[in-house]
Amino acid sequence: MIRTNVLCCAGTGCTSSRSGEIFDNFNKYLKEYGLDEEVRVIKTGCFGLCQRGPIVAIYPDKVFYNYVKPEDVEHIVAEHLLKGRVVTELELSEEDMKTGEKILDIDKIKFYEKQERIALRNCGKINPEDISEYIAMDGYAALGKVLTSMEPQEVIDVVKASGLRGRGGAGFPTGVKWQFEKDQPGNEKYVICNADEGDPGAFMDRSILEGDPHAIVEGMAIMAYAVGAHQGYIYCRAEYPIAVHRLNIAINQAKELGLIGKNIFDSGFDFDLEVRLGAGAFVCGEETALIASIEGKRGMPTPKPPFPAVSGVWGKPTSINNVETLANVAQIIMKGADWYSAIGTEKSKGTKVFALGGKIKNTGLVEIPMGTTLREIIYEIGGGCPNNKAFKAVQTGGPSGGCLTERELDTPIDYDNLVAAGSMMGSGGMIVLDEDNCMVDVARFYMEFITDESCGKCSPCRIGTKRLLEMLTKITKGEGTLEMLDEMEELCNEIKDTALCGLGQTAPNPVLSTLSHFRDEYVAHIVDKKCPAGVCKDLLTYSIDPDLCKKCSMCSRACPVGAITGVPGKEPYVIDTEKCIKCGSCMAACRFGAVVRK
């Protein structure tokens, strides 16, 4: 008889810090201590607080352990599971900012307190590889309700009334998209789930697929019924092996139970679903390129119209929805449009999942109601920048988005506000930058990404972004001119107006937004030949302050190229700037702060 559940996070983040070994060790030591009949160990999805992973949760005690190592497992088994003593040194806790008290209740910890989990509701709660656990959480009830008591049009009306908008970035109303496809003539129609998450630093969709794959399977079946499709594809990148593995398990389990296949719930509705693997090209997140890739062609976009709703995969009407959008669908059907539309802002309903990364204390996955401010996300949930560094900007929307600064921190997050502020919602990557990040370098990074990922079909994107990258690289080397800034701006606007697909049209955004918010940094690179953040290597020189140098020789021993000379205990050390490769090793090695970077 099972009295305790041990939930080990098996998301990608925790897996890479050895949560697989933790899972095996639990099973091993439970057996050794004779508890394997009483305690069940379960692999589950992302708990969200990836920074502190691997995370292990113990129920019904509701104790969360963080930074767990495989070596800790025996101790947890012997103490907590055998003797009932919580291992306090591993317990996830937070200090109350005002009283200094230790908070242990997971629901009261700041990181979770402001969150509202709808798309992530089962992540970290159920075993994603066991359909019965999903069913226990009311899974597939929405599909049952739709097939046995609703007309397709009623389903679309509910989704329309809920105000759900596409979570892939652009925010097109989901119900309207479905209506377009439903209104198309013909019987052969398709539905696609876009799981080609490609923004650097974004891992929302991956975590949903890994933690709650059945929610996507159910969402797709509901969408297919609403639009009149009988075949669905989940387009997922091969770089997400855990997600692909669990999706395939989920599809097979659903097929075995008859929740996918012929005559589902005896309603006469047939639906089949398969996973199609992509090779990880960023452009394949663009829907027409994605369709080409599913058809086995080279992943390149085609002009719109015709829109996929009219002519999509195999030339037939197709609806494409993002993972997170689909994860909301079953909940909306069960709880109603009014429930969903009561959450969020006037034009953006519901919640949004963000992947918090970069210079932030609590790296991880958060789901917040629309209308939460950036300040709440970054400071209250995220805990602010580590090491007391000053916040500089937050990059949202990936390579298609832009940077938002201190001034925009109190903007309530929704689709329209973010666009008005010069960025975009994007799929939900949120990268926090602090005073040590150079904004020119950030713009250069995204442009380099784009030139790699541009499919090359249209010249504005293929050639234009390459020219932008060249100019940005020159500026980071101190070879830029002030005229370049105007040229870049002009080129950016031309690319925006003339590129074929969304990738090219939005590619200049990181450049434009850093130019408008951080023009002074560009000017410092060009006029003063300095990188204020100390990032652009070509503009830096390292030197040793002879007054602070204690002649200890640590720096010269750390230098990988032998550029530092001196006599231990006698003569201060000197860096030969000709030989110096600006790696910063000496600066890290010096304990007296004598190495100066300018």
Added chain:
Amino acid sequence: MKSLEDLKKMREAALKKVEMREGGKDYRVVVGMATCGIAAGARPVLNKLVEETAEKDYNCVVTQTGCIGMCVYEPIVEVYGKDGSHTTYVHVDADKATKILEEHIGKGHIVEEYTVDAVKALEG
């Protein structure tokens, strides 16, 4: 699976697997499982409590704790109510455990004779 009824049945069967993660039960039954408790026979008590709770669907979760500090009275079982009530049962064995579940969790009546106060009074 062909009907909502089938789905409902499957859901009810599966609920047992996950319900302990949900919380929301009226009582928390805690067994002292430190060395003193185990030596005095807390393990069969814990097993009985878990089995009976699962079988008869009592409105409680069963968990364990360390040494409560009254080793002489082990095995000790504490019952915490949602309303903040707290009862300590001492010298519990498997049969007494069954009765505590039946009376206290099932009907809301404290089994006075097993409580620490009653046992202490009896022993003088």
